[in-house]
Amino acid sequence: MTEYVGLTWDHPRGRAALEAAAGDLGSGDSLRWEVQPLEGFESAPIDDLARRYDLLVMDHPHLGDARQHDSIRPIDELFDADQLREWESAAVGPSITSYRMADRLWALPLDAATQVxxxxxxxxxxxxxxxxxxxxxxxxxxxxxxxxxxxxxxxxxxxxxxxxxxxxxxxxxxxxxxxxxxxxxxxxxxxxxxxxxxxxxxxxxxxxxxxxxxxxxxxxxxxxxxxxxxxxxxxxxxxxxxxxxxxIGGTGIAVTRRSEPSAALLAHLRMLLSEEAQRGFIPTHSGQPSARAAWTDPGVDAAAHGFYSATLSTIESSWVxxxxxxxxxxxxxxxxxxxxxxxxxxxxxxxxxxxxxxxxxxxxxxxxxxxxx
Structure with missing residues (x-):
């Protein structure tokens, strides 16, 4: 039985869906989320946070420091190549490629955002x-x-x-x-x-x-x-x-080196990135999905007063x-x-x-x- 602890940022977009989905993961494992203010998300030292948490919601510019300190696990150690290819093809703009360095993926794109x-x-x-x-x-x-x-x-x-x-x-x-x-x-x-x-x-x-x-x-x-x-x-x-x-900004979920992720935790992460969750659970819990299928879904767009259709072209061409x-x-x-x-x-x-x-x-x-x- 393991309680995993994650850190996200303190805004409904950053926390509501993660908290609603957390809790009992099955097989005796559980997950709970703590929060930090937006300013901490933007600037807190990643190596310090990685020593205290199993999952980190992070932005891609932190990758250099994370890799220097060996703070996070490559995602390709945790999921197979077919799953990674599926996520690569599903992501809007560079929301997943921004987390790829040295031919490895270092975080899963939960949330996609750019300046508009x-x-x-x-x-x-x-x-x-x-x-x-x-x-x-x-x-x-x-x-x-x-x-x-x-x-x-x-x-x-x-x-x-x-x-x-x-x-x-x-x-x-x-x-x-x-x-x-x-x-x-x-x-x-x-x-x-x-x-x-x-x-x-x-x-x-x-x-x-x-x-x-x-x-x-x-x-x-x-x-x-x-x-x-x-x-x-x-x-x-x-x-x-x-x-x-x-x-481009947005957020990725990284698995820290201190964590020994169980099958139940990995299944939970897989669920969060599934098309079903990205088009349904995430938007209905104040989240901003990373899957293009959600950004191009007429129902998701209408519920968001046209946010996704109005900004899709900008995120597709955004700079990393x-x-x-x-x-x-x-x-x-x-x-x-x-x-x-x-x-x-x-x-x-x-x-x-x-x-x-x-x-x-x-x-x-x-x-x-x-x-x-």
């Missing part, structure tokens, strides 16, 4: 399809941007992707010309945001948009199906020359962040630097210089770790 646009239906009739349209809304004082925590840097990357860059693909993190344009655009979008919004995480921004009505549009914010309603609508991320930019040791603290530092450029306390060129220098140090350290492994 959000708007008040009564204030903004249509989602901005281009950055020029988003800037026009900003000039009217209708726009807030997602800048708190890691989101300022993530938004910068997404805008750069829409302008034609592939951050991290070359010697430098950014094409400097594109990065400068992206930072200028983010600064202009943020220039007339309602007071106090810069400190809000995506949940706080969406709460404020719904409850106070002083935000008409957030051009880039992680999509939360729970907020899609007759009041709030989600749409694709704005595009430039037909190319949208968005950074680097997954190297040290990326999580770098992302936090880079985001603080972006905020300093947006609020005018530092020059854009100086900020981009610092971001490049810090990213180069992360890559150099990761290379040394790999060479000494």
């Amino acid at each position: 646009s959000a708007r008040r239906r009564d204030l903004v009739l249509d989602a901005p399809s281009t950055w020029d349209e988003a800037l026009a809304l900003a000039d009217r004082g209708l726009v807030a941007t997602s800048l708190a925590g890691p989101h300022a840097f993530v938004s910068l990357c997404s805008i750069a992707v829409s302008l034609g860059d592939s951050p991290g693909a070359g010697h430098d993190l950014f094409d400097r010309g594109i990065a400068r344009r992206a930072l200028d655009l983010l600064t202009r979008l943020s220039s007339r945001a309602p007071k106090g919004t810069a400190a809000l995480n995506p949940i706080g921004l969406l709460d404020r948009m719904r409850d106070r009505g002083d935000i008409g549009c957030i051009p880039l914010v992680y999509g939360y199906v729970n907020y899609s309603s007759p009041v709030l609508a989600f749409g694709p991320a704005p595009a430039h020359d037909g190319r949208s930019g968005s950074t 962040r680097p997954r190297v040791p040290g990326y999580i603290p770098f992302q936090a530092e880079a985001s603080a630097l972006v905020r300093s450029a947006v609020d005018g306390s530092r020059s854009p060129e100086g900020v981009l210089d610092d971001i490049e220098e810090r990213f180069a140090a992360v890559i150099a350290a990761a290379t040394e770790i790999e060479e000494n492994a």
Whole structure:
């Protein structure tokens, strides 16, 4: 008899379905979930959490640190190749490939999310399809941007992707010309945001948009199906020359090295990723499924006020962040630097210089770790 303990994030989307499905797994085993705030999910050291929990709900940028510390088990040690191929073909966008490194899968994609646009239906009739349209809304004082925590840097990357860059693909993190344009655009979008919004995480921004009505549009914010309603609508991320930019998030379930998963626990994980659960149990328990079959199900979409059909194209083309040791603290530092450029306390060129220098140090350290492994 084993009681397994998992850690997820404290929001209905992160906890409700997992808690409803947990309990007695059969064969004497059981599972219970504890929670941490969104900020912990985004930044808590993965190796510390892995020593305390059997299952971790995590985001793909933590993979570098998880692999460096040998904190989690490869999923292909636990499930056969046919099952993995089935999940690979079923997942929407890069929601499963973002957890694949070194030809191994390290987490199961329970939840799929990416940055999309959000708007008040009564204030903004249509989602901005281009950055020029988003800037026009900003000039009217209708726009807030997602800048708190890691989101300022993530938004910068997404805008750069829409302008034609592939951050991290070359010697430098950014094409400097594109990065400068992206930072200028983010600064202009943020220039007339309602007071106090810069400190809000995506949940706080969406709460404020719904409850106070002083935000008409957030051009880039992680999509939360729970907020899609007759009041709030989600749409694709704005595009430039037909190319949208968005950074995939979502969550995966990882099995830690401390865990000895039983057949009952593995069967439970298999159930959570089944098409039946993804199209039924997960959406009806406040979750946001990772299976394309759920995102394209007319009934699931209608119950979500069109959330899935409106954002499918964006998640299918979303960008995957680097997954190297040290990326999580770098992302936090880079985001603080972006905020300093947006609020005018530092020059854009100086900020981009610092971001490049810090990213180069992360890559150099990761290379040394790999060479000494």
